[in-house]
Amino acid sequence: MMAPFSHTATGKKAAMALRSQLAQGAKFLLGLWMAGVIVAMFVIIPQYEGLGDAGRIIIMHVPTAWVTSLAFVVSGVFSALYLFRRRVSDDASAVAAAEVGFLFCILATATGAIFAQIVWGVFWNWDPRETSILVLLLIYAAYFALRSAIDDDNRKRRLGAVYNLFAAVTMPFLLFVAPRLADSSLHPNCAFIQGSQCDGITLELSGARIGLLGDSKLELKSLERQGDLVVADVNVTRPGYQVENHRPSFDLASGKPADRPEFDGEQFMLAVEQVDLATGTARLNIEAPGSGLLGNSRTLLTFFASMIGFTALFVWLYRLRAQLLMGEEWLAQRERTYGFPS
């Protein structure tokens, strides 16, 4: 229990000194790394079309959300270890991971809501990811509430660990159920959109001209070549809306979608992803802005650097917090053994 504070052998002492030097160095490097990520986020990566500077928040938002889930898993693992081995240090790690996770959970929710308001015009949409993170927030809060309501230290640790693990069992169901909560997702991940096809839908002028994509009905009316561009004439019927006509286009020279018109009222876009003039077929897809956000390599690198930085930040923070909690425990232990210092 006293491991971090008592070191008797000199060899151990030297090893501790080296370790603490390494830790200092790592902390310094982490600081530099995160500073670099922040600079890159504002200076190096280009603006994303249609999102402006708001798109830059993704560099912070996604890693905080990732750390939140990572923290939940780490906390669960240490809770299981505590129930198995009954070591106070395992419980301290579980609490520390949950506390840091809670902090990042709030950050992810806040950054996400800001981004959603600017880009999609709503703070909250009961989108699957939003629902899951809200439930995670509630679970963390319940975990802390439970711990603060129990006086006896051992009972507090034991029951906290049990609740943490019990909550973890429900998570797969949440991930399964959440996508069925909302009819559409704002998050750019087709696996989560009900009935969506990640590859879009292929329509044929001389065959299946009408198809369903999600809950929108698409009708391909014509394909027209204008130089290097192919312009598709598409009627879109969405539940609760009038029929809209859109003319997305495809650049034959670069082999990429060119013009992606936005739907009325919402900032979803219709894109032609592939076209074959000979057979008169076109692959259409509905994109949320931000879908292609990481297409740029500078952005992608910054994003990965941010993920690594945030993960390291999480590990450092939770281990620091766990050490602090152990320090408190050690002080209490000392008081019991030697009495209060007078």
Add this chain to the structure above:
Amino acid sequence: MIDSDQTTSESTLIAKNNVQVSSLKPQAPSLAAATLAVFRKDLRIELRSRYALNALLLFAVSTVVAISLGLGPIAPRDNRDLKLIQAALMWVALLFAAFTGLARAFVQEEDTRTATALRLAAPPLAVYLGKLLFNLLLLLVLDAVIAALFIAMLRVGVGAPLMFAAVLAVGSCALVAATTLIAAIIARASAKGALFAVLSFPLLIPPLVVAIRGTAFALEGESWAVGAAPIQVLLAYTLALFVASLFLFKSVWEA
């Protein structure tokens, strides 16, 4: 700190007494018999005090009356999502009524300090299973009352009665599987009532959503091909939490 007053040697003590200790561990009671004993005991106490039953039923009636008055004498029949709204209201009423009564089984043992006697005598799993059965029975009674009140007072039309009953029963199983372990946890903390809802709610979101969808299908009179999916999810959820509880309960129940 410690001193032995008497220093009589052990050998003389043993010679003095003719001790015969049966060294055989008695046969452990069958889990089913012990579970049934706990269930019967809780049922008998509940029938004598009617504490949980009264609280649940009064809560159920007041909720339904409040909803009924709030919606006015004529239900909004022209609403496309009427069935979904009715299903959601029904499960919210069930959920909150359940929050008031389901913690009782464990909280009472701690409050009246009978938990220790039970802890020394009964196998932990029998305690868990007995209370699980008791809570399930309580919730099924509540289901029947709330369903009857909704049909009578809110004029809820049930398209597929059998599926309706099945979704209610399976949804209640899921509710009980999640809350029984939590009741055992909060019984050992302070501020029990509030804590029970706080701890249970995040874990009940998935089954609640599925149960509401399933109930809406049943009210609309959908076919079993549609209605089977929610029932399967609820069963899977019940099973997962039940198995997890079996593993975790011993850690909760130990002193």
Add this chain to the structure above:
Amino acid sequence: MQLELANITIDYGPRRVLAGASLTLRAGQVLVVAGANGSGKSSLLRVLAGLQRPSAGTATYELGGARYQPEDAGWLLGWVAPDLQLYRELTAVENLRFFADVRGLRKTRAELATLLEEVGLAGRGDDALATFSSGMAYRLKYAYALLHDPPVLLLDEPTVTLDERGAALVERVVARQRTRGLAVIATNDSRELRYGDYVLRLG
């Protein structure tokens, strides 16, 4: 058959109530734990009953070559204490029948009546516990503790709320326990020190 305490230490928050108690108690022996209020008598008994974990050290029961931790030894323990409570809504017989059932014992009504007679509750078997006086309720605790003929009897404040005949009951119970196994008694009543082959003074 024996009970081994090795370096048992009990803390309450920052306060250490028992520091490193070690002893061995064999079948036929009775240990009396004496000490002022708050000296850790009851805590020690709770540790022996597996109702509380010691902050350090171990307690082990050895029976027929097998060793049991207090947490898994409910079947060999009989425990009587002021903070032991039985079900007030149930009658005396219903209480005993329930505890016999969960312990897997088959007790006839006659056997339960004999047990009730032994603890001085003859004829009150069908009355709800709620109607009992505190002394009578305490007698029922003895019936609960003796129901399964436990080889280990743990008595915390054995005669509190009991009248003179109740004290005689305790004397009988302890005397009989010497022939069946061992007993640990926690008390601050100096008259009860005579039960012990050993006296452990705390505080």
